[in-house]
Amino acid sequence: MEVSAEAKRIMVVALGKLYSSRTQRGGLRLHRSLLLTLVMKSARDIYHAAQATAQSAAPTCEPQHPAVNVITTSPAAAQGLQSPASHPAEESRTAGSSTELRCTPHAYIRAENKENVCPSGPAQHSRKRRGKAAAEPDFLPCKKAKLEQVNCHQQLIVSSVLSDYVKCSSELRTAPTPIPVQTAIAAC
Amino acid sequence: MEEESDTRKINNSFLRDHNYATEADIISTVEFNSSGELLATGDKGGRVVVFQREQESKSQPQRRGEYNVYSTFQSHEPEFDYLKSLEIEEKINKIKWLPQQNAAYFLLSTNDKTVKLWKISERDKRPEGYNLKDEDGRIRDPSTITTLRVPVLQPMDLMVEATARRVFSNAHTYHINSISVNSDLQTFISTDDLRINLWNLEITDRSFNIVDIKPANMEELTEVITSAEFHPQECNTFAYSSSKGSIRLCDMRQAALCDKHCKYFEEPEDPSTRSFFSEIISSISDVKFSHSGRYLMTRDYLTVKVWDLQMENKPLETYQVHDYLRGKLCSLYENDCIFDKFECVWNGSDSVIMTGSYNNFFRMFDRNTKRDVTLEASRENSKPRAILKPRKVCVGGKRRKDEISVDSLDFSKKILHTTWHPHENIIAVAATNNLYIFQDKVN
Numbered sequence: 001m002e003v004s005a006e007a008k009r010i011m012v013v014a015l016g017k018l019y020s021s022r023t024q025r026g027g028l029r030l031h032r033s034l035l036l037t038l039v040m041k042s043a044r045d046i047y048h049a050a051q052a053t054a055q056s057a058a059p060t061c062e063p064q065h066p067a068v069n070v071i072t073t074s075p076a077a078a079q080g081l082q083s084p085a086s087h088p089a090e091e092s093r094t095a096g097s098s099t100e101l102r103c104t105p106h107a108y109i110r111a112e113n114k115e116n117v118c119p120s121g122p123a124q125h126s127r128k129r130r131g132k133a134a135a136e137p138d139f140l141p142c143k144k145a146k147l148e149q150v151n152c153h154q155q156l157i158v159s160s161v162l163s164d165y166v167k168c169s170s171e172l173r174t175a176p177t178p179i180p181v182q183t184a185i186a187a188c
Numbered sequence: 189m190e191e192e193s194d195t196r197k198i199n200n201s202f203l204r205d206h207n208y209a210t211e212a213d214i215i216s217t218v219e220f221n222s223s224g225e226l227l228a229t230g231d232k233g234g235r236v237v238v239f240q241r242e243q244e245s246k247s248q249p250q251r252r253g254e255y256n257v258y259s260t261f262q263s264h265e266p267e268f269d270y271l272k273s274l275e276i277e278e279k280i281n282k283i284k285w286l287p288q289q290n291a292a293y294f295l296l297s298t299n300d301k302t303v304k305l306w307k308i309s310e311r312d313k314r315p316e317g318y319n320l321k322d323e324d325g326r327i328r329d330p331s332t333i334t335t336l337r338v339p340v341l342q343p344m345d346l347m348v349e350a351t352a353r354r355v356f357s358n359a360h361t362y363h364i365n366s367i368s369v370n371s372d373l374q375t376f377i378s379t380d381d382l383r384i385n386l387w388n389l390e391i392t393d394r395s396f397n398i399v400d401i402k403p404a405n406m407e408e409l410t411e412v413i414t415s416a417e418f419h420p421q422e423c424n425t426f427a428y429s430s431s432k433g434s435i436r437l438c439d440m441r442q443a444a445l446c447d448k449h450c451k452y453f454e455e456p457e458d459p460s461t462r463s464f465f466s467e468i469i470s471s472i473s474d475v476k477f478s479h480s481g482r483y484l485m486t487r488d489y490l491t492v493k494v495w496d497l498q499m500e501n502k503p504l505e506t507y508q509v510h511d512y513l514r515g516k517l518c519s520l521y522e523n524d525c526i527f528d529k530f531e532c533v534w535n536g537s538d539s540v541i542m543t544g545s546y547n548n549f550f551r552m553f554d555r556n557t558k559r560d561v562t563l564e565a566s567r568e569n570s571k572p573r574a575i576l577k578p579r580k581v582c583v584g585g586k587r588r589k590d591e592i593s594v595d596s597l598d599f600s601k602k603i604l605h606t607t608w609h610p611h612e613n614i615i616a617v618a619a620t621n622n623l624y625i626f627q628d629k630v631n
Contacts, residue, residue, distance in 0.1 A: 010464055025275050026274070026275060026276065026279075027274035027275065027363075032527055034410075034412055034431065035467060035468045039464060039465065039521070043464055
């Protein structure tokens with residue numbers, strides 16, 4: 001359990017760093033973003049491995065919100081969000097969940113509505129700065145799970161990080177087609 | 189446009205004086221020139237300061253060739269890329285000197301996007317006695333000119349001027365991490381995260397891309413280029429290091445695009461040391477050829493490795509810089525120190541290698557005697573002509589007197605940039621915004 005707690009912490013920290021690197025002078029650093037993405041990927045793999053062993057150890061565990069859906073699907077450059085391979089993995093993740101995740105449905109719904117209706121300040125500002133319409137991309141993973149429910153604001157930040165990464169990457173490319181979220185980090 | 193640049197200057201100096209008092213003074217690169225007479229430093233504010241060694245004088249033998257400021261100039265200014273809404277930092281990432289070919293000195297300095305060739309020259313005479321102008325430069329009334337005279341060069345106080353002779357721009361999408369001058373003295377390479385471009389020093393509107401590791405699908409990106417350097421003697425050979433801990437040696441004669449390496453240096457990972465952070469700490473932050481051209485040195489987060497160019501499967505020597513940090517990787521990751529890029533440097537005879545660490549410590553490893561020493565660059569310990577005392581970090585439980593425990597190390601004081609005089613035992617060490625120059629003990 002300690003391993004999975006550490007893995008979770010590492011993922012949260014990586015996301016925080018990726019988020020704050022957006023506002024850094026000099027623009028996004030590809031090398032740093034790549035290293036953070038790799039760390040997140042290995043932390044996620046270890047987390048899920050720990051979850052799987054926990055699940056097999058305690059099969060009577062009540063299924064709660066699936067684990068770390070939002071986080072895990074985003075920066076994994078090698079895995080596609082839309083790829084069918086990820087779905088079975090998601091299912092297994094759904095079945096066994098950490099007892100630490102206890103996001104109440106109300107808080108979640110509130111958070112989701114907040115995200116859709118009124119994006120968090122910095123995120124909206126940077127969207128405006130980039131001159132793109134603030135339309136919610138339809139390829140964002142459905143927000144079924146939250147990593148930590150301690151502060152719902154953190155979850156807003158997470159989702160807006162991902163959409164901003166997408167916008168950043170789409171800016172660099174000429175094609176206006178939506179880009180899968182997991183490419184966002186690498187493309188910047 | 190002029191107004192804009194004025195506003196920017198005001199903003200910069202405001203920031204400099206108030207919130208980020210000394211951030212612009214943080215030294216970001218140091219480099220001796222090929223004779224060791226000059227030492228250049230670049231800082232985060234885009235300035236270059238060049239020091240010159242005093243001529244040794246018999247009357248003051250104790251002032252054994254000290255370095256004094258020779259020239260200061262603003263190399264790069266902050267810029268704004270309007271297309272991408274990105275600010276381009278003025279921080280000088282690297283300085284490389286060109287070998288001296290005439291009375292003037294030339295250096296290349298680069299920020300994230302643009303390389304510039306600077307000429308530093310001395311002026312100690314000025315023409316006086318113009319026929320058509322008076323001493324202030326104003327044109328004289330022709331009716332007052334009654335004699336003919338030719339200007340004569342008169343001595344004046346020495347003035348050192350720096351002028352930008354070439355600007356090599358618009359060739360890099362990603363951030364430039366290194367530049368390297370070829371031994372042919374006609375070309376140089378500039379390297380960013382995914383590409384290496386070859387330039388001719390005379391031509392600024394064109395460069396050749398010789399390495400491109402950008403995948404067609406950016407989703408598949410797994411490694412970036414972290415540094416590149418030309419071989420010191422062979423003008424067709426260069427090496428580049430990657431974030432995955434490998435080094436590739438390339439030969440430009442093979443093909444126009446050197447995506448296929450000639451040699452590939454990589455040490456297999458030790459599975460027993462695998463952790464969350466294995467990828468980060470194996471990323472190479474610096475690669476340097478030895479002066480002889482026979483060896484390569486690489487620096488990753490915890491070690492320095494010396495590679496024999498003839499042996500690709502493992503390094504010749506591995507030196508632990510600060511292995512006591514291995515157990516602290518998680519906190520170093522949280523405070524961002526794990527992303528620090530340390531440089532490494534050879535001494536003139538390739539017998540000693542040096543690299544920096546935290547707490548203003550720097551380490552030297554003697555390759556022959558296998559002895560190593562840890563020294564500290566700090567004001568308290570560095571009175572002029574004082575001998576540096578070796579330092580020791582205590583890893584076990586019992587801390588001896590004069591030892592410092594790992595938990596007391598100051599991770600905000602890091603020595604990332606060091607350089608060694610090409611012939612003598614003189615080193616320059618950059619500790620945040622201070623430059624320390626150390627010499628061998630005078631007998």
